[in-house]
Amino acid sequence: MTYFYWSALLLCASACLPTTAQTLPAHGLAATYYNGENFEEAVVERTDAQLDFEWHARPPATGVSKEHFSVRWTGFLEAPATGLYILHLTVDDGVRVWVGNKLLLDSWRNQYVTDGQARVRLEAGKVYALRIEYYQSALESRLVLGWERPDVSMEDFFSGRPIFEPIPTRYLWAALPGPPTEVREAASPASPVARAIAPPDTLPVRLEELARLAKGQRLTLPNLYFTQSTADLLPTSRPVLNQLARRLREQPAMRLEIAGHTDNVGDAALNLRLSRQRARVVRQYLVQQGIDSVRLLARGYGSARPLADNRDPQQRPRNRRVEVVRQ
Structure with missing residues (x-):
């Protein structure tokens, strides 16, 4: 119900805007692909439905090098339930993840395929600013960002069905109509797994x-x-x-x-x-x-x-x- 409620609000807000205002944004995240490991040369801008990529030794996009490239994704994350979320990340090489303008994961270095986690408390129906930065040095490249939701039932847990999945497209927004004050900050859990947390400024x-x-x-x-x-x-x-x-x-x-x-x-x-x-x-x-x-x-x-x-x-x-x- 949360998803349909939020979508209805967005459609209503869009209908009330002047004709020169933006149209309802797409699901997914706004992505900019760069040649260079530190965002040196912007090559491709597009909307990515999910962060579930295994490029291996192939270029991630037309015109982008297969090695020594970087990507920045920005947008918003909608929480379908209230509680503590576990973010799961698989990466090769460096990555940084901000949720609600808090730096939750910081592993900005060359590394083989590595799994990491961070915990963050979110409220149902609210949206949070989301930003992911990634760079690839050499050889194979991979980035998967998923979550474990707080409303996973014990039946799901013992059934053998996966409780960790890439964040579904319907909970990602490339942009939202309305001022930034409508976007919520993410609450920090009592015992965060995150490497570092920084306030916005x-x-x-x-x-x-x-x-x-x-x-x-x-x-x-x-x-x-x-x-x-x-x-x-x-x-x-x-x-x-x-x-x-x-x-x-x-x-x-x-x-x-x-x-x-x-x-x-x-x-x-x-x-x-x-x-x-x-x-x-x-x-x-x-x-x-x-x-x-x-x-x-x-x-x-x-x-x-x-x-x-x-x-x-x-x-x-x-x-x-x-x-x-x-x-």
């Missing part, structure tokens, strides 16, 4: 370069995510924005232009509007963090200032960005 985001910017120099904000084709800021963007707010508080004389940019796919006027909206959303977030609004100027440039060749689909994602420019 202590995730590995660094902006040391900001202090070294001269007037007119710019910096692209890393790990900043929006719902596709909208200015809806995703919760996974909070770490970098919290870090930016902290840097601005440390340097009270600094003023910034927040510049939104898009690629050239689609209508130019809509791209320009989208870039302005995203810049304004970032500015608004910083103001809510206590930064004086007179220090922040939001502008959108659409596709007018590309960093890479828009004709090359492998380079085009670099043009979809938000920058800060020192004034």
Whole structure:
């Protein structure tokens, strides 16, 4: 019933939005595949239904190397029952998993096929931000993310039926309509198996370069995510924005232009509007963090200032960005 109830809410919310708003998002997770073990060159963007991959020695996607590649999945996880979930992970090589902006699994190293677990308490009917990062070094590659639900019956346990399964597609969302405040934080269990747990603003985001910017120099904000084709800021963007707010508080004389940019796919006027909206959303977030609004100027440039060749689909994602420019 939880799934159908949530789906009905989403359909209702979608129907009440203006015609320019996003459509109901797809099930699965938004995936970006990169050449390089540290997200160096974005090659493919797509929606993956599940994280249940055994690539062996084959490329994970067209144009991606069969070795020395990395993948980032982002989206949301819906909990079908209340209780303690056991996340099961099989990986070769490195992986990091965040649920509700808490780092639950951190095994970022070269390794043979390895199994790991983490425990997290979730509430039925709620959704939690989900982010998985993976890299493959050499030879075979594999990633499987599954769960053991808290509502598994003793009959299931003794029947021999598997109680651990890859997380089903119907509980994964590539994006959700609505503001980030509707997405819940994950509760930590009393005795977590996780290697590390970090609050949202202590995730590995660094902006040391900001202090070294001269007037007119710019910096692209890393790990900043929006719902596709909208200015809806995703919760996974909070770490970098919290870090930016902290840097601005440390340097009270600094003023910034927040510049939104898009690629050239689609209508130019809509791209320009989208870039302005995203810049304004970032500015608004910083103001809510206590930064004086007179220090922040939001502008959108659409596709007018590309960093890479828009004709090359492998380079085009670099043009979809938000920058800060020192004034």
